[in-house]
Amino acid sequence: MxxxxxxxxxxxxxxxxxxxxxxxxxxxxxxxxxxxxxxxxxxxxxxxxxxxxxxxxxxxxxxxxxxxxxxxxxxxxxxxxxxxxxxxxxxxxxxxxxxxxxxxxxxxxxxxxxxxxxxxxxxxxxxxxxxxxxxxxxxxxxxFPNQMLEELPAKTRIKGERIAIGWGGSHGHLEDMAEVAGSLMRWLGTRPEVTL
CATH class of the missing domain: 3.40.50 (Rossmann fold)
Incomplete structure (x- = not known):
């Protein structure tokens, strides 16, 4: 071939x-x-x-x-x-x-x-x-929609381990993040085990 x-x-x-x-x-x-x-x-x-x-x-x-x-x-x-x-x-x-x-x-x-x-x-x-x-x-x-390589295996969370949330958007999507920032920050305030 x-x-x-x-x-x-x-x-x-x-x-x-x-x-x-x-x-x-x-x-x-x-x-x-x-x-x-x-x-x-x-x-x-x-x-x-x-x-x-x-x-x-x-x-x-x-x-x-x-x-x-x-x-x-x-x-x-x-x-x-x-x-x-x-x-x-x-x-x-x-x-x-x-x-x-x-x-x-x-x-x-x-x-x-x-x-x-x-x-x-x-x-x-x-x-x-x-x-x-x-x-x-x-x-x-x-x-052709955006592609992800493969689904990551689910991770078992150990009691007491913190959860981290990241932002994968590009500079062209700052307004998207700004739109959800208030709600996200309020939610984070209720979840001490989560960090941004």
Missing amino acids: PSLLIAQIEPPQAPGGGDYYYRTYAPGRAMAEAENVYVVNLTAEHRLREEIVAAADVLILKNICDPDFLPDIQKRRARGQATFYEIADDLKAIPPWNPVHFFYRNIENQRLFQRLARVCDGLQFTCGRLQKLYGHLNIRNEV
Whole structure:
């Protein structure tokens, strides 16, 4: 069986964030578990980007807004290599506290990401809402929900052991946390065995 190289390219971001884990790392690792499938995750500024773009059998461009990819997509199609665009956020409505808000607010960047989505072989989304908003950009589109690697086994709590609750959201979800913060803090006040 021949090998398959999948490359996932995205804008620079913190590799420890929720977006990277659920949209890039976990799906990439799961795909790489298949026999003869290899996955490379990189940012759009990677020094070997051109070589990887040329070599990958499948290329996934996540929220990319770079005109240099337009000729790459055309060359890849001529060689029979598939290129997909992923819209992982509502790029027309990035919240103002998000560091990329002003970048995607720029009308030229809006036009460019939509053009890239149109010229790719297919378009993928993180949820049905994004598919409804942007599905018209490419007739070949599909929703792939966020992925977790595997379910962790239930841990038996030892009497007296504290419970820790963590937040796995990215900087783009700060408003979500703010919305539940009051209720969460009130609940934590009634549960001395729980820490945040």
